[in-house]
Amino acid sequence: MNNIVVKEDVNLPALPNTVLPAISELTAALGIPRDALASHEEIEYAWRDLPRELREIPSELRGELIARMCVAVSVGLFDGAMNYIWNAAILQLRQKIRNFSLAVVAQIQQNDFEEKHLRDLQDSRLLGLCLKLNIIDEDGFFFLDQCREVRNNFSAAHPTMGTVNDREFTTFLNRCVRYALADSSSPKGVEISAFISAIKGARFIDNQRQIWVQRLTSTHDAQRQLLVNMAHAVYCDSATAEPARLNAIDLCNGLSTAFTSSIKADLINTHCEYIAKGLEEKHTASLQFFERLGLLGLLDESEQHVIFSRAINRLWDVHNGMNNFHNEPPFAERLLELSHQGAVPETIQDSFVQTIVCCRIGNGYGVSNAAVCYYDELIKGFSPREVTDLILAAKDRTSNLGRRIAGVGSCKRNFKTVLNLIDTASVPNLVRADYDNFVR
Known part of the structure; x- marks a missing residue:
């Protein structure tokens, strides 16, 4: 359940009747033109707009600097007010980095990063670090960086x-509030050493897995990308114990629906490196990783061919082996799961079609009843090209499918059941006549 944030109205007192006249008296006493300072109208408009912006700042962040800003606005010192609100924004961004964890920042930066480094960080570099940590987004970085330039050139700081x-000041205030002060929460970093220790430890229990998925979900995009890549590397390492490999895939499964294009690109790049370097064991494990996450569509067709080919051959071997009626279901289910990840590569479609239909119509002794539901769903999903392959293979007396249909009565009867699973709209004209003959 989402927490509802209630914004408090901020009711500022009316400007005293003595303030604006006092400004005129002061400029007159000093012998300077009244328009050297903000006009009465500008002060009144800026003061009127303040409550709307202050309402967006959580009450715990409305401290001394915010009070000083308000006092500066009340007398038209917009340059001083800009400096106060900017300093409040910078202090809050620093606090968000502390909340993220200085130790984790050091791991990401691959350099020492302690409190003194944070305090000494120039504003421009601080904004860059906040962007990297996802504390601010690209819009926030753009507008706050503009504010930094304005503050350096038009505030009392220099x-x-x-x-x-008044309008320029209010815009400046709005951006500091919106992108630095309005939200007091911040993402929390994941300590990399603890992450690796957890994965390589004992097999996750459900609560432990959920905690780590939540931690990775809560961290920033760049670190999540780094940690997913690490989990992929752990899974593909032949020296990794099986519990660690299962932990790695569980974590990635929990995050896979939120994988960004950058995460996917990183995984593909690492996978291709295994191929380029001839790391066959890692490459095979990486194929399994993509398969188990339902990401086969990211791989090129030749690699998809390898995965489908292995699954088809294993089903066929089981079908032709001992106790096939008992052993077929998990292999049929796996092939169905693979088919849900994308179209079957054209290079393997004929074998795919014949294997499924041969298993579905049986071998003369019967069929694997527990596997029928998987075969039927696969057959219902045949594309027009796969339907064509099916009919042509059924006509060919030299194919496995053709021999069974021609030589075994139960197979021929079951084949009619198979054809009735196919939507007639998916039957191409090229094989329509043969299809009708088989159905009759």
């Missing part, structure tokens, strides 16, 4: 290039 009016 000799100014000019002045800002």
